[in-house]
Amino acid sequence: MGDHKNVNQESFKGMLREKGLKVTNQRIYVLEALQASRKQHLTAEEIYNKVKADHPEIGLATVYRTIQVLRELHLIDRINFDDGSERYEISDQKRSKGHHHHHHHLICVKCGKVFEFKDDMMEGLEASIAQKTGFQVIDHEVKLYGYCKECGGNTD
C-alpha cells in the first residue's frame, strides 16, 4: 500500500534524533497505526489495540507517551468529541511555517458521525480579529454540530 501523503518514516526518525529521542519500534508502530487510519480520530486505546494486533508486547502507557511525542513534533492533532476520550489524527501538513491549516469537524448530533470540511474562511476571521483586538491567531479549532445529510433535520 502506498504511503503517498504520509510523513516519510525516515524523516520521522530524523525528527526524533534531532530532539535527542531514540528511534524505537514502538514509536514507529504507533505512527503507522495512525497513518493507516487517516481521518479516523482514534483514541489512545484504539491505537493501542491496532498496534497490539501485530505487536502484542506493546503497553498502553507507551502509546500515551508516544502520542505526546507525536504531538510535540506536530505530526498528530488532538480532538475531543466529548465522548469521554481524547482522539488523535494525523495532522494536516501545513503551508507556511507555524500557521496550521486544519479542517473543520462536522459532528452529527443525531447519529454521531463525524465529517470533515476544508475551508479557508478562517483566515478572513483571523485577520479581522487581529485588526480589531490585536490578538495574533496562529491556530484554530472549529467544531460544528448539526444534522448530517442522512439525518437531515429530523428532530425525533
Add this chain to the structure above:
Amino acid sequence: MGDHKNVNQESFKGMLREKGLKVTNQRIYVLEALQASRKQHLTAEEIYNKVKADHPEIGLATVYRTIQVLRELHLIDRINFDDGSERYEISDQKRSKGHHHHHHHLICVKCGKVFEFKDDMMEGLEASIAQKTGFQVIDHEVKLYGYCKECGGNTD
C-alpha cells in the same frame, strides 16, 4: 448588583418545574454563582468553592449534578481549554430557537489568558457548508490560539 442580562430566577424555577424537577436552594445557588461570574469559565470545583463560601453545606456532587441540569436547560455552556477540567459559563441567549450564537474564545498560548470575540462570520460558513455538503449546522464551537496583544508575537 443588577442582574440585567441574567436569566430571571423565576423563569429558571419555571423551567425546573416544567421538567418535573424540584426547585432547591442548591440549584439556585449554583446558577447564581455562575451568573455572578459571567465570562469567567469556572470549573465545577470553582463553582463549588464559590457556593460553599456562603453555603458550606453544599456537596461537590450536587454541583456536578446541577451542572448537568443547567446544561440540559441550555442555561450554561461547557468549554474545555485542555487544562484538565471542563469549564462552564452562562450561555449566550440565542436569537432564533435552536440556533445558538456563541462567542469565540481566543486563547493566548503564552500567558494562557482567554479572551472573547463575538462575530457573525460563522453564519456564512454554515450556509456554505449546508450548500456544499448537505450538513445542517445548528451550533458551533470555535477556539483560536495565538498571542494576545500583551504577549504580542514574542516567541520566547
Add this chain to the structure above:
DNA sequence: ATCGCTGCAAATGCTTTGCAAGTAC
C-alpha cells in the same frame, strides 16, 4: 556503557454513582 525507553502496576484527578437521610411538593 550510557541513558533513554518500555511495560507493568499503582497512582492521580476529574467526574459519576449508590445509598440512606432529608426536602419539595
Add this chain to the structure above:
DNA sequence: GTACTTGCAAAGCATTTGCAGCGAT
C-alpha cells in the same frame, strides 16, 4: 406521603507516573 435531592464516600475511567529491566546509540 411520595418522589426527587442531597451529601458523603466509594467507584469509575482516562491518563500519568514510578520503577526495574531492556534496548538504542
